[in-house]
Amino acid sequence: MNYYFDDEEVGPARKTSHPNFVKAMTADFYYDCTEEYSPFGNDDGADMLCYLQDWYRAKKLFRNIVKWLFNEIDEMGFKYQSKQCSQILDLETLRKIQEEDEYMLLCMDNSIIAAGFGQIKITGKIDAKLKALTFTAIERQLVLDEGYDEDYPNRLKKMKEDLMKFEY
Numbered sequence: 674m675n676y677y678f679d680d681e682e683v684g685p686a687r688k689t690s691h692p693n694f695v696k697a698m699t700a701d702f703y704y705d706c707t708e709e710y711s712p713f714g715n716d717d718g719a720d721m722l723c724y725l726q727d728w729y730r731a732k733k734l735f736r737n738i739v740k741w742l743f744n745e746i747d748e749m750g751f752k753y754q755s756k757q758c759s760q761i762l763d764l765e766t767l768r769k770i771q772e773e774d775e776y777m778l779l780c781m782d783n784s785i786i787a788a789g790f791g792q793i794k795i796t797g798k799i800d801a802k803l804k805a806l807t808f809t810a811i812e813r814q815l816v817l818d819e820g821y822d823e824d825y826p827n828r829l830k831k832m833k834e835d836l837m838k839f840e841y
Contacts, residue, residue: 676795678726685713685722691797694790697839700831703790710828717780718787721745725791739802742788751777759785759806764816771817778817785810786832798841807836 679689684706687695694703708714713722724745746755752774758781761767770778789807793799799807811833818826 674796676729677797678730678795679722685794690794693797693839693841694794697793698790698835700835702828703794710825712787712790712832715783717783721784721787722791722794725788726795729795738788738792738800739806742785742803742806746781746784749780751780753777755781760809762809762813762816767813767817778813782810782814789836790832793839793841799836799839804836804839808833811836 675691677689677691677694679685683689685704687704690704702708702711702714705711706713706719712718728741743754743756743759753770758770758778761770767778785806789799789803789810792803811829815826815829
């Protein structure tokens with residue numbers, strides 16, 4: 674299996690992305706590491722893409738990416754465990770978590786979204802469990818939409834649509 678890794682000096686680019694990713698994720702924001710609402714443009718997403726590339730460089734095998742992802746998120750030191758929070762979509766429960774750990778959900782979801790799109794970018798495929806987890810993270814951010822400008826929910830909807838169409 675061929676893996677595609679970005680040049681650290683350049684960042685995400687079409688020429689360093691798997692052809693399946695380039696074909697499916699046509700919007701420019703997927704390659705913009707300065708766009709806060711892109712999968713790799715926020716701090717958590719950019720870091721996760723780097724960690725994911727390092728993981729693939731070291732492992733060279735398709736291991737349990739979801740378990741690895743939860744471990745990476747939990748190392749950020751949040752009050753709640755990411756695996757337990759990853760399926761929650763109930764607004765009241767989400768608000769309670771935010772009251773106790775303000776940035777946990779956003780950081781977790783940014784990381785999950787980056788890992789989902791990052792796996793496609795690197796390998797041209799996505800693990801079924803990671804794909805479902807990525808959908809849930811996008812949905813959760815839509816539920817939690819805190820009045821960001823219109824770009825944020827529109828970007829989330831575009832990512833959801835592109836991921837839904839992705840077949841590999």
